[in-house]
Amino acid sequence: MVIVLDYLAQGLNFSYTFVRPPDGTWGTKLKDGFWTGMMGQVYRKEVDIGLGPFAIGLLRVEAVDFSWPLYIEPVRVLAGRGLPEVDPWGFLFPLAPLVWVAILMVLLLLPAFLLILAACLSHHTLKPDYMFTEMFVLTQVLLQQSVRVQKEWWWWQRVVVGMWMLVTVVLTKSYAGNLMSLLAVRYIPEPYQTLRDVLDDPNVIMIFQKNSIICEAINAAESGVMKEVRDSQTDNRVEFLTVNQYVSEHVLNNEVKSGRKVIIEVDTITNIIKGQEFSKTGSCDYYSSREAILPRSVGMIGHKDSPIVPSLSRGKQELTEANLYHCTEDTKTAPYTAPEKANITDRTKVLWETRTNVINRRNGILESWHKELSPEFDEDDTITSSSSIGNVFPNGGHQHPPMNSKSRMT
Template structure:
């Protein structure tokens, strides 16, 4: 930290002057004269001796700002011999607009410096800090742009400015495909309903055959296959000499199958015309309890810090899921590469709501489809702010400008202006109507079942012919 330095200079006229080295001043720039006086005691103040030098910096002040590319900020590299690596990094995005506002208000210029690992920064198990947080902690930069979520580990390494916003963490998941399932003709009934129908069909057919053989002393009667005929809506004939119990059983079976077939037809029509798109993941617990889904968290971000530090509870369960391959850290800019896995419900993203909203809106702008949704649960919330070095007076000066910026609504305006179609998929329906005709690709399962039935019937026919020929001999 720079402090005032006063230098007395004696001249032949017995005059002296006071000088100050301004904070963040470039090397080689002359100090600023603040006062002069004579031996007779005449004092001339060119400016107050103890004014707030951080409220308005010198125009020669250049701050080094930590920043990293993400889904909302694009990075450009330009050759510059004066830069440390011969390359000057530039960013474009709404936080750069915030930085320009602060630079104009505090009267400084700036240069960006990226973190070596390309992350926001967390506290590792060995006590070191990574990413931009580590840059500020090691005093490699003056402050980090971010914005950064305020949590206890980061407070150990940096000082936070006044928050710019409050953001909650949610789950981004996929609604599934709207394509018609080729096996959709079996979906009107659940597995247990199909099993019960087949079990009753087999039980009634075998029982009727045995009873008919016992009481009529004949071979298997045709009524034994009447249950199958009724199920397939074929004609049924019952002889005059038949037993009343057979008529009662057939009548009850006919009534039940009529209800079942009508229900099947109605549900099948609904499934073909109106698709239900479930949204199964509404809480973090729903995600953790599903062993088939992979959780994607921001690599070395603040939400990931909660997982690293967890010793119990649901975040500890998330940490243990890494052993099963269900926890995948990923940088922000790589989220767009896994959206297909999200839509097919193989993965979910857990991050701040604004990050997920931007990811969803970018997908809608590119495809015009609302295949992604945000879960209802707010897992936890963090205030977001800029970070500076510990005990840096620059943090107080920046905080004063941030307060005026947020009170004027500028941050909200700049933030929302960079999210196109942010509300396009805010209320996605769980049911949609499909008016297009079915294609062969959507009906191949029914054709496979038909061909399979024909093959079984043909094989049975040849088997019967062979049996008749053998028994005839």
């Protein structure tokens, strides 16, 4: 976001100063109507804009104006990977559950179908155990055991058994190949793929960022999963921490990796944590859930009816339409410092060429901004911006300038 602010400052011809909120949070509305964090600074007009990016919510829209959204960001569960293990039920994994159910249903229904055909087409008296005999034959075929064709079998019995043989050949070959692949790679458990999975485990503690948009959703929920999260606070299963607190080595290494706690946070921060883990160790012991929780549009904020917000919105719209923001954002999810044993490939050249193209496109957009938008600000205009997450991640991520630093762009 600092890069975006630099682009906007060059295009709109203003300088800015960073001010951090005292509590280091995004901010939320308390029961007495007081706004905390960066939201409170913007709402009380202590600063001109909030850098964010801030997720759009109902309470926030009533207090501040949002700029053009940059992207849609979901919340995910960040948990520690388990140790490689051999699953005792691994022999069931090569085939999907529906396939196993279909096989069982065929073994039950196909003998009944043969019994109906025999009763309708055969002139011989059927034995009492006819159906069980046919089921045993079909099971032998499935287990690839030898089956002796009886002389008294009718042509339709031979056709049915022959078709079943073709089906079982495909099934057994598929099963054997998938089973071999599963045995070659040990299973690493990743149990928390949804917020429901976390709630169903009574032994895990959930960590949320203090005064964030998801806290507002939890407090406002009247039913559903979020209400269950709020109710679980009575069992001491929920903790609200600042970013500085939960990215500490004690929490990440001792609590999250061990599986005692999970962090429920936006994609940007979870990707930074995983990237830094890979930079330090050469591997990543964390994983993110597949479920995207509360995806919301995010953007900067300003005072209600502030003339600054429409100007910033137009510049951010140019950035997103030219795909400049996503080009710079994609590089942030990569490891910040490569491990010593990593191999250097042609990807370095591709990344360099991509950065060059981004810079060229950015310069063209900045030149158009100077022509179209610069009259809206004087040369000495200064905008105060509120930000809170800077310097939390020393090797990357949100690298904001020091507090109260002031720079002028002309």
